[in-house]
Amino acid sequence: MPNEVKIAHIGVAVADVSAAAAFYQDVLEAALTPHEDADDAAIVSLPFGDVDIELLEPRSDDGPIGKFLSKRGPGIHHICFRVPNLDAALQRCRDRGYRLIDPEPRTGADGRRIAFLHPKSTSGILLELTE
């Protein structure tokens, strides 16, 4: 049976979404979706098949994206996987001792239920789960 879990998007922290998007438009022929805002960041999505590159430009220096950018410079901030059942996936994390940032699902910017896992449990990757 093919795995029903898919990669939904890859979040990339950038100083300027328009400047960063130019590469994906110029070289990889991606189409821009309209800007949206989430948490502390402006977001531009660039679809590649079913997976989006999400460029995240901080709106403040002290939110999570602003802090990441100050500390590490531009780069991949997180990967989001879409699972068929978020509650069941979080229970599997608890059962196996994987560390959760969000012990229970919360509502993301676009109304989706999401939860973040701690990079200590996932090979250094900040990992978001959604349904």
Added chain:
Amino acid sequence: MPNEVKIAHIGVAVADVSAAAAFYQDVLEAALTPHEDADDAAIVSLPFGDVDIELLEPRSDDGPIGKFLSKRGPGIHHICFRVPNLDAALQRCRDRGYRLIDPEPRTGADGRRIAFLHPKSTSGILLELTE
């Protein structure tokens, strides 16, 4: 027209592929493909739809994966995009002044033609192009 460029895989540097793979098997129900070797690393692929998570365990400390792991710890090493025409994509990079690590395509471990772009040109992401 939908974009023909797709994300092929996300390469993740890890100290131990079996330990790192456990999370993806336990929580995200991914199937392991057989190990293979490329450049200086052992590779384990975990497919999610059309996109693979490639776990890369260095075989030496002084190859690119070994150096990355020593310097930065485990985490995302690169993203690989599959393009319809690699030569045309590299020409678009040259035309726009995006920096190439491989000025011409070379042959990757599994016989694919590949070229790496410099993170300075791609928001801090080491980016691999393949056909």
